[in-house]
Amino acid sequence: MNWPDLATVQAMDMADPLRACRARFTLPEGLIYLDGNSLGALPRDAPARVAAAVEEQWGSDLIASWNKHGWIEAPARLGARIAPLIGAGEDEVIVADSTSANLFKLITAACLAQPGRTTILTEPGNFPTDLYIAQGVAEVLPGRRVRTVPAGEMAAAIDGNTAVVVLTHVHYKTGAKLDMASLTAAAHAAGALILWDLSHSAGGVEVDLGGCDADLAVGCGYKYLNGGPGAPAFLYVARRWQERLRSPLTGWMGHKTPFDFGDDYAPAEGMKRFLCGTPPILGMAALDAGLDSFAGVTMAEVTAKSRSLSELLIAGIEQRCGEARFTLVTPRDPAARGSHVSVAHEHAWEICQALIAHGVVGDFRAPNVLRLGLTPLYTSHEDVWRAVEIIAAVMEAGAWRDPAYAARAAVT
Ligand SMILES: Cc1ncc(COP(=O)(O)O)c(C=O)c1O
Numbered sequence: 001m002n003w004p005d006l007a008t009v010q011a012m013d014m015a016d017p018l019r020a021c022r023a024r025f026t027l028p029e030g031l032i033y034l035d036g037n038s039l040g041a042l043p044r045d046a047p048a049r050v051a052a053a054v055e056e057q058w059g060s061d062l063i064a065s066w067n068k069h070g071w072i073e074a075p076a077r078l079g080a081r082i083a084p085l086i087g088a089g090e091d092e093v094i095v096a097d098s099t100s101a102n103l104f105k106l107i108t109a110a111c112l113a114q115p116g117r118t119t120i121l122t123e124p125g126n127f128p129t130d131l132y133i134a135q136g137v138a139e140v141l142p143g144r145r146v147r148t149v150p151a152g153e154m155a156a157a158i159d160g161n162t163a164v165v166v167l168t169h170v171h172y173k174t175g176a177k178l179d180m181a182s183l184t185a186a187a188h189a190a191g192a193l194i195l196w197d198l199s200h201s202a203g204g205v206e207v208d209l210g211g212c213d214a215d216l217a218v219g220c221g222y223k224y225l226n227g228g229p230g231a232p233a234f235l236y237v238a239r240r241w242q243e244r245l246r247s248p249l250t251g252w253m254g255h256k257t258p259f260d261f262g263d264d265y266a267p268a269e270g271m272k273r274f275l276c277g278t279p280p281i282l283g284m285a286a287l288d289a290g291l292d293s294f295a296g297v298t299m300a301e302v303t304a305k306s307r308s309l310s311e312l313l314i315a316g317i318e319q320r321c322g323e324a325r326f327t328l329v330t331p332r333d334p335a336a337r338g339s340h341v342s343v344a345h346e347h348a349w350e351i352c353q354a355l356i357a358h359g360v361v362g363d364f365r366a367p368n369v370l371r372l373g374l375t376p377l378y379t380s381h382e383d384v385w386r387a388v389e390i391i392a393a394v395m396e397a398g399a400w401r402d403p404a405y406a407a408r409a410a411v412t
């Protein structure tokens, strides 16, 4: 693609079937937000939905709300809403806890279901929580160990000792997307289970858990699903595994009959056994509003727009910012990437800070990566075009060299 003029990208936006979705979000005037892969934007209806849960439900109906407003069913109800976005059945997804806690539950359950197998296989450089949780599981389950193998060598490394393969579908740093179908088939050929972390996939690109025959998955509610900071996460267990797996966090909400208040644990049927404690209702109200932003949208449309935006961004960085010497980290093949574009530069931190000061919010990942997230529901081609022009100007003027941009923050 040759770098287009503004009128051309405006025409692309006019032809965009997701054009109307931007009005479903509140974004600060004049800001180009390219960080929806870390924290999704505020859905326009979220404040009212949370206020209603607080004032009308909690405030007026108090504890009766568990039944009257369906609070007790919220984890399954929201799970059923996420299911079509990730190619799952409505009874295969539930909303609960954090992605980290859900990783612990499912990695442990997968290991316990395969007592003769010793290894949790994952890739070096996976998102840290995936690695740390796998290490934690290996510490509490005797005889288990974590083995890391580069993603490219993964299929060949899965063997008769592998209990579970834990992979992130779209890599948080590089944006590379793994081939879910072939890696799932490789795991199954060796008799292992596979767990997909969909944190950077769900709501950003098409996922077909069912079509790929995937066993297990987890993912965040606060990125492309727009559920707000600390939103509850989701987990998926293929129907065929649900009765065979047991959560190690045997809290009362996962009990068969929690309101019998019996002394002995017995797991609920289906996905409810993967619940632990009382669901965070206020966070779920915000996530519900986040999921509303997908109304009438197909994931094929989301994927097509994500590709169109990322092609434009890559063309812009290469053609308009060539002198800046960014190195493309994200795969060039659109089928092999998720919905963010990462470039490396030795001054990525300072450049990221300078861009934020100039109204383009991306983020930095150590040691040298600038990540630019493209959220098909609210990022326009014009946003990308304007962001590229700002990046080009910041690089040409050397604005990032201002010492003000060198100070490191606690959260990056
Ligand atoms: C791949 C991946 N897994 C998990 C997480 C986060 O898990 P948690 O919400 O438990 O902090 C993130 C981002 O924070 C992530 O990128």
Ligand SMILES: Nc1c(O)cccc1C(=O)C[C@H](N)C(=O)O
Pocket (backbone or CB within 6 Å): 037, 038, 039, 172, 173, 199, 411, 412
């Ligand atoms: N969850 C985050 C947080 O609480 C603070 C800062 C960043 C995050 C993130 O989500 C990081 C993100 N998963 C990443 O891809 O790097």
